[in-house]
Amino acid sequence: MQRVCSPSCAVTYTKVLSDKKQAKERARDRKETKAKLDAMQTKPQLVKKAQSAFNAYIRARDAGKPCICCGKPLGLEPNSFDAGHYRSIGSAPHMRFVEDNVHGQNKHCNNYLGGNHVEYRKGLIERIGLARVEQIESDNTMRKYTREGLIEIARYYREKTRSIRLQVDNA
Numbered sequence: 001m002q003r004v005c006s007p008s009c010a011v012t013y014t015k016v017l018s019d020k021k022q023a024k025e026r027a028r029d030r031k032e033t034k035a036k037l038d039a040m041q042t043k044p045q046l047v048k049k050a051q052s053a054f055n056a057y058i059r060a061r062d063a064g065k066p067c068i069c070c071g072k073p074l075g076l077e078p079n080s081f082d083a084g085h086y087r088s089i090g091s092a093p094h095m096r097f098v099e100d101n102v103h104g105q106n107k108h109c110n111n112y113l114g115g116n117h118v119e120y121r122k123g124l125i126e127r128i129g130l131a132r133v134e135q136i137e138s139d140n141t142m143r144k145y146t147r148e149g150l151i152e153i154a155r156y157y158r159e160k161t162r163s164i165r166l167q168v169d170n171a
Contacts, residue, residue: 046150053157058083062104069116
């Protein structure tokens with residue numbers, strides 16, 4: 001019924017048990033600290049995280065497709081193109097997380113041509129149809145995002161991005 005054969009083995013055995021216990025405590029402490037930090041995040045920080053997750057999803061969804069404006073092929077590597085909004089976040093903040101409003105766009109078209117709206121609209125009509133474009137243009141529904149809603153948006157789009165990347169890796 002002994003666990004050890006000698007006093008030196010007993011010292012080693014208790015040290016190993018102590019190390020395992022400390023590792024579990026550290027993991028629990030990290031988890032508690034992360035939960036506390038998440039609870040302390042401000043709404044703008046949560047918006048930034050949700051926007052980042054949403055943009056990553058748009059980039060994964062549109063990878064390999066042509067630019068919505070100019071038709072040039074978009075790169076396959078991350079951050080090689082932008083998730084460009086048809087109705088900008090500044091003029092229509094309620095359209096921030098609407099998938100039909102955001103498509104892959106060359107950095108040149110998005111940044112240097114100011115979104116290239118005329119060509120964006122033409123490409124959008126080709127991609128999703130005139131009825132849905134007019135629906136985007138007339139959508140003025142106010143959307144108020146709560147802290148919990150923003151956390152859920154970030155989680156949802158991270159999961160969708162992960163599933164797209166798994167499909168690409170398996171193909």
